[in-house]
Amino acid sequence: MRQEIEQAFANVCNELFNTVLEVELTRPNEQFGDYSTNVALQLSKKLGKSPRELAEQITSNLQNQLLNIKEINVAGSGFINMRLTDDALLSLVNAIPNQSLAGKTVVTEYSDPNPFKVMHAGHLYTSVVGDAVSKLLETAGAKVYRVNFGGDVGLHVAKTMWAILQEIGGENPEKLNKITEKAEWLSDCYVTGTAKYDSDNIAKNEIISINKRVYKIFDDGDKDSPFAQIYWECRSWSYDYFNEFYKRIGSHFDKYYPESETAKFGLQKAKELLEQGVLEKSNGAVVFKGENHGLHTRVFINSEGLPTYESKDLGLTIAKIDDFHPDKMVIITGNDIVEYMKVVLKVLEHFDPVHAQATKHLTHGMVRLAGGTKMSSRKGNILKAVDVIDAAQMANETATGQKSESTALAAVKYAFLKNRIGGDIVYDPAESVALEGNSGPYLQYAHARARSILNKTQSTDSRQTTIGSFEKDERSLLRKIGEYAETVDKSVQELTPHHICTYLYELAQEFNRFYEHNRVIDDPRQSVRLFLTKSYADTLKNGLELLNILAPNRM
């Protein structure tokens, strides 16, 4: 409908003034109408006429063309405002989002925690954003594969392994049985190893040689040596922990790509690229000279002959393409690697320009602690992913006297998603996350309230019967429900889930206002209102599902 109206405007402008222009309708304040356009203001510049005059001319020519419009008028400095007929408004309730990605395959990559390190608040944030973005793509019709990339080889592993060996007194895998808090223990080992690497030259050299030994485990297919046994055991602890955590937050991945797998392809590819002259040797390393492309130089193979993250990422990209044949790839990470990723994608462009073009790097900010404290997993002063959820649970329990994992998760996810992706998120452990106002629990509550009404009546009552016209409050709610599909379209186009959040909050507010002033059950208008309540609850639930937030029927 929106497009039809836009087209009608474009046609009239073309006929009247012989100009082609893109007409875009906006959703104005309710007092002005349901749709609005500023074409007259735009045209006044080109034609040198007063915008109001043009607006009048356009509207009088449109008058009888638009069946869905009940009222059309000129306001302000030259805006054209339209009010839809109730039937038109009603038809928007059933609109589904554009299937702009129908038949397309998309690979999303996100979360990317490293085995042998702690999973911190940043990983939680990326996971929540990645889930929402993946669902957005799905709702536009795409087949989405979610993948997860993690460093099971590399210097950070060597640092942790070094400390593990210290802790258990050498290569004694049987000593690992005594470790209880496994994930915590590993992250402590990482902190110790990192500190030693920076401060102690002997340890540093040992860590460098351990790094090579870890790679060798994969070259040799070693499962049995004591060193390898320790490595595999601790690695599996990490993956067990990840799986448990993802299950808790409602994430799932179609495939894990450990770096040990992609390193091989990547190294091979980097060597090919060296021969082809895309990469070059420099100070014993193999690098890409980014300066020639307005980027900076990065190392792909270090002087030890080992692949860096750059090569592993190259290998990952190749693997994703081979495994899923995607039309589009989306990588979601923190914005600290934005320049880095440009270099990797520039290299990809040299051997697969099609997929390089089809890759989108979405970046979000860091999770910052209120008060300006910086988190560093190297130093160990980090906020763990589980701590964030646990804090939300405690806050919820204190506030309501009940335990609810669903509410805590809704609070955390919504708090992360309601901001536009890109900037940093400030998290205050003392205040946890919001449970009221513009928050996840508010939306869940606003949903449960509506379901509670519906549960009190026969389900047949909520079917759409003959609906004549709507009262003011009813119409406001109806109008808001009808904005759902448009909002999703916008979010899909921009890959920005926060528009959904803003919309759902406005929707829930609209319902709460309605609820406050109007009865549903035992009112003469019961059937109309039940229909509205049902449409509203379904829309809210759909929206929350897009954000990967549960919408329970009771709270």
Next chain:
RNA sequence: GCCCCCGUAGCUCAGCUGGAUAGAGCAAGUGGGUUCUAACCAUUAGGUCGGCGGUUCGAAUCCGUCCGGGGGUACCA
């Protein structure tokens, strides 16, 4: 030094492909309980949209410049 991102109410943020009185939440003040869930609703106060210039009929939005914060800048990721 060079490159990238950010600066909107006391706090946390929407709004940014230029347009109607700059919007929310929290915090502060006030009011709302016989009625479908008060995790709610209504209402008051709070803003030189970091500063200065420019483009424009019109700038929070575009351009320039300065200030402030963050990130990146070769063998970490």
